[in-house]
Amino acid sequence: MNPTRLEAFSDGVLAIIITIMVLELRPPHAAEWSALRPLWPVFLSYVLSFVNLGIYWNNHHHMLHVTRHIDGAILWANLHLLFWLSLVPFTTAWMGENHFAAVPTAVYGAVLLLAAVAYFVLQRTIIRSQGPHSVLAAAVGRDRKGKVSPVLYAAAIPSAFVDPRISGALYAIVALMWLLPDQRIERVVAARGAADHPAP
Amino acid sequence: MNPTRLEAFSDGVLAIIITIMVLELRPPHAAEWSALRPLWPVFLSYVLSFVNLGIYWNNHHHMLHVTRHIDGAILWANLHLLFWLSLVPFTTAWMGENHFAAVPTAVYGAVLLLAAVAYFVLQRTIIRSQGPHSVLAAAVGRDRKGKVSPVLYAAAIPSAFVDPRISGALYAIVALMWLLPDQRIERVVAARGAADHPAP
Amino acid sequence: MNPTRLEAFSDGVLAIIITIMVLELRPPHAAEWSALRPLWPVFLSYVLSFVNLGIYWNNHHHMLHVTRHIDGAILWANLHLLFWLSLVPFTTAWMGENHFAAVPTAVYGAVLLLAAVAYFVLQRTIIRSQGPHSVLAAAVGRDRKGKVSPVLYAAAIPSAFVDPRISGALYAIVALMWLLPDQRIERVVAARGAADHPAP
Amino acid sequence: MNPTRLEAFSDGVLAIIITIMVLELRPPHAAEWSALRPLWPVFLSYVLSFVNLGIYWNNHHHMLHVTRHIDGAILWANLHLLFWLSLVPFTTAWMGENHFAAVPTAVYGAVLLLAAVAYFVLQRTIIRSQGPHSVLAAAVGRDRKGKVSPVLYAAAIPSAFVDPRISGALYAIVALMWLLPDQRIERVVAARGAADHPAP
Numbered sequence: 001m002n003p004t005r006l007e008a009f010s011d012g013v014l015a016i017i018i019t020i021m022v023l024e025l026r027p028p029h030a031a032e033w034s035a036l037r038p039l040w041p042v043f044l045s046y047v048l049s050f051v052n053l054g055i056y057w058n059n060h061h062h063m064l065h066v067t068r069h070i071d072g073a074i075l076w077a078n079l080h081l082l083f084w085l086s087l088v089p090f091t092t093a094w095m096g097e098n099h100f101a102a103v104p105t106a107v108y109g110a111v112l113l114l115a116a117v118a119y120f121v122l123q124r125t126i127i128r129s130q131g132p133h134s135v136l137a138a139a140v141g142r143d144r145k146g147k148v149s150p151v152l153y154a155a156a157i158p159s160a161f162v163d164p165r166i167s168g169a170l171y172a173i174v175a176l177m178w179l180l181p182d183q184r185i186e187r188v189v190a191a192r193g194a195a196d197h198p199a200p
Numbered sequence: 201m202n203p204t205r206l207e208a209f210s211d212g213v214l215a216i217i218i219t220i221m222v223l224e225l226r227p228p229h230a231a232e233w234s235a236l237r238p239l240w241p242v243f244l245s246y247v248l249s250f251v252n253l254g255i256y257w258n259n260h261h262h263m264l265h266v267t268r269h270i271d272g273a274i275l276w277a278n279l280h281l282l283f284w285l286s287l288v289p290f291t292t293a294w295m296g297e298n299h300f301a302a303v304p305t306a307v308y309g310a311v312l313l314l315a316a317v318a319y320f321v322l323q324r325t326i327i328r329s330q331g332p333h334s335v336l337a338a339a340v341g342r343d344r345k346g347k348v349s350p351v352l353y354a355a356a357i358p359s360a361f362v363d364p365r366i367s368g369a370l371y372a373i374v375a376l377m378w379l380l381p382d383q384r385i386e387r388v389v390a391a392r393g394a395a396d397h398p399a400p
Numbered sequence: 401m402n403p404t405r406l407e408a409f410s411d412g413v414l415a416i417i418i419t420i421m422v423l424e425l426r427p428p429h430a431a432e433w434s435a436l437r438p439l440w441p442v443f444l445s446y447v448l449s450f451v452n453l454g455i456y457w458n459n460h461h462h463m464l465h466v467t468r469h470i471d472g473a474i475l476w477a478n479l480h481l482l483f484w485l486s487l488v489p490f491t492t493a494w495m496g497e498n499h500f501a502a503v504p505t506a507v508y509g510a511v512l513l514l515a516a517v518a519y520f521v522l523q524r525t526i527i528r529s530q531g532p533h534s535v536l537a538a539a540v541g542r543d544r545k546g547k548v549s550p551v552l553y554a555a556a557i558p559s560a561f562v563d564p565r566i567s568g569a570l571y572a573i574v575a576l577m578w579l580l581p582d583q584r585i586e587r588v589v590a591a592r593g594a595a596d597h598p599a600p
Numbered sequence: 601m602n603p604t605r606l607e608a609f610s611d612g613v614l615a616i617i618i619t620i621m622v623l624e625l626r627p628p629h630a631a632e633w634s635a636l637r638p639l640w641p642v643f644l645s646y647v648l649s650f651v652n653l654g655i656y657w658n659n660h661h662h663m664l665h666v667t668r669h670i671d672g673a674i675l676w677a678n679l680h681l682l683f684w685l686s687l688v689p690f691t692t693a694w695m696g697e698n699h700f701a702a703v704p705t706a707v708y709g710a711v712l713l714l715a716a717v718a719y720f721v722l723q724r725t726i727i728r729s730q731g732p733h734s735v736l737a738a739a740v741g742r743d744r745k746g747k748v749s750p751v752l753y754a755a756a757i758p759s760a761f762v763d764p765r766i767s768g769a770l771y772a773i774v775a776l777m778w779l780l781p782d783q784r785i786e787r788v789v790a791a792r793g794a795a796d797h798p799a800p
């Protein structure tokens with residue numbers, strides 16, 4: 001079984017998730033500049049979710065690129081990830097429409113946390129099926145980013161009740177961490193990873 | 201004619217069906233925990249339908265994987281299956297919004313039953329076109345699950361008028377039956393199937 | 401340039417068109433059998449459009465299967481077809497919600513007529529680019545169905561003002577004409593076509 | 601890394617964007633010809649955006665066709681383009697529902713301008729990664745159209761406050777410029793390009 005159809009289906013679901021989010025950005029009735037102002041929180045949460053889903057698509061793309069064969073466990077771990085990502089339009093809209101109120105902002109983080117855990121489970125499932133010496137196992141290495149992201153999301157959930165801006169900042173930091181090119185970090189991780197787990 | 205485009209089109213339709221269901225999960229206006237409580241039945245019916253469509257996608261994937269060529273009958277049997285599956289978002293929303301009332305819960309089962317029958321018809325159509333000694337015919341074997349599922353769905357329809365929770369339990373049992381790894385069952389089926397239908 | 405991406409894009413658009421139509425089938429508020437009764441015209445128009453789009457997908461599939469290379473004219477003729485098909489959810493919903501009233505039923509036919517013309521233009525564009533001795537030119541032959549369909553659609557438009565049921569019957573006849581297996585018709589067409597246009 | 605999955609994902613997003621726009625064309629309640637009249641501005645803006653997205657898909661198709669390998673910068677430049685294009689349904693609906701009022705017409709142009717800039721950035725990113733002697737660098741040449749389009753969009757934004765019809769005409773001119781076959785223009789551009797940048 002080859003990963004092509006899994007990729008195609010995941011691409012389809014991700015493309016739809018990323019696009020239906022924009023349906024929440026409803027055209028205002030008035031035709032004035034001021035009519036756009038109340039849309040800012042909705043727009044901002046759309047941008048945040050677009051970037052997050054873009055990162056997931058990007059990482060998913062790279063992960064499946066080094067996956068040779070697909071079994072039932074991988075199929076279901078992938079659907080599990082897509083399930084949590086499919087809730088992102090809901091939490092994005094709820095957070096945006098309520099101007100980053102505490103509860104919706106915390107729930108937004110909870111769904112991102114569950115998606116990050118689902119991604120981690122999918123990665124483990126693929127590595128288990130491909131073997132510990134596979135390209136993916138080597139490429140993932142110690143997976144600093146993958147481990148830091150859920151920690152920051154978990155911290156963002158209670159922070160929303162202190163000040164939702166802290167949570168917003170944490171969501172932005174995770175996104176930037178994945179967006180910025182990190183050859184230096186990767187080189188360090190690679191070097192340390194090589195020391196910790198000598199190549200076979 | 202090769203099955204690639206049939207797969208791609210079916211994947212597209214399934215990905216959209218699975219994703220537009222989440223549009224029914226409308227963000228509440230209030231920004232409080234209590235605002236999420238009335239969404240539970242909608243969320244629960246979404247989870248149930250997501251899993252069911254995931255199972256269909258998974259099985260469809262395996263079935264087309266061993267299909268060598270596509271003819272007009274297969275194309276239409278496939279569209280027939282997609283038609284019934286396309287009604288799942290409607291029945292999911294109706295059942296969820298009415299807190300698993302009797303009639304919507306029965307209609308939900310009726311659409312799943314018709315989809316299961318359509319899947320069976322598609323399977324027969326492919327086997328007929330590929331020949332009785334094809335990989336698919338052997339893989340399907342006696343097809344216990346495929347025969348038990350419609351029976352349980354058919355039982356769930358009248359059960360909804362006794363207590364919709366019985367129907368809900370039956371829908372969950374069918375889903376779990378397909379989800380749980382069943383090497384043991386498959387081995388038994390394979391052994392019995394081998395006794396009943398000696399390999400050519 | 402190969403036709404794979406044109407197929408993939410058209411499949412995506414067709415899959416979305418076919419699926420968003422079901423969004424018009426809104427779950428009723430009441431949880432009773434009687435609540436489904438007012439949905440019948442919407443459901444019936446959905447079935448009709450699902451079958452029509454299925455036929456387009458099917459024919460499009462076969463046509464591109466024998467297309468070797470794609471040029472700019474084909475790309476735009478294909479987008480032209482997708483444009484008219486993208487209006488089908490609108491006309492389907494308008495006709496269904498108005499219980500097959502005269503004007504929406506006529507407009508439904510007008511969009512199908514324009515789609516049929518666009519399909520014919522696409523077919524001519526492909527044949528022109530592939531050459532008169534191409535597989536497509538031979539397969540199309542005299543193209544009885546392709547010529548009869550627009551005539552019936554054109555007849556259905558004024559008929560809606562006499563009795564919309566006449567238009568409905570004409571739409572159903574065109575759909576059945578494409579659905580029913582027609583080896584006999586095709587053989588006749590092939591024989592006559594061979595007499596009229598001797599093979600090179 | 602090959603461009604196939606990037607194409608597939610972009611196709612998915614573009615297909616969805618192009619199709620959800622039609623959801624704004626809501627079926628009127630009345631079943632009369634006159635009920636269609638208020639839909640004209642919505643329909644007209646739909647046609648304009650359909651053609652624009654068709655042009656983007658077409659050009660994107662050609663650009664990726666001559667792209668050999670994909671890196672992280674290209675992935676993100678592509679997502680950046682898709683982000684601005686994903687806002688087209690919003691601006692299309694706002695402009696259409698407000699009968700081409702000044703502000704929405706200007707915002708429509710602003711999003712098209714940002715999409716055109718994003719396309720230019722994506723093109724530069726691909727050329728940088730493929731090398732100055734790549735097929736894409738040669739095919740793009742001096743890229744007259746690609747440079748004129750953003751200028752016309754930028755002109756259309758202030759023009760909307762003089763008369764939105766000027767902006768509408770400018771949007772139509774850009775679309776026609778890309779739609780009309782321009783072998784003659786391309787030949788001139790090619791000749792001048794050859795004089796300016798002698799081939800290696």
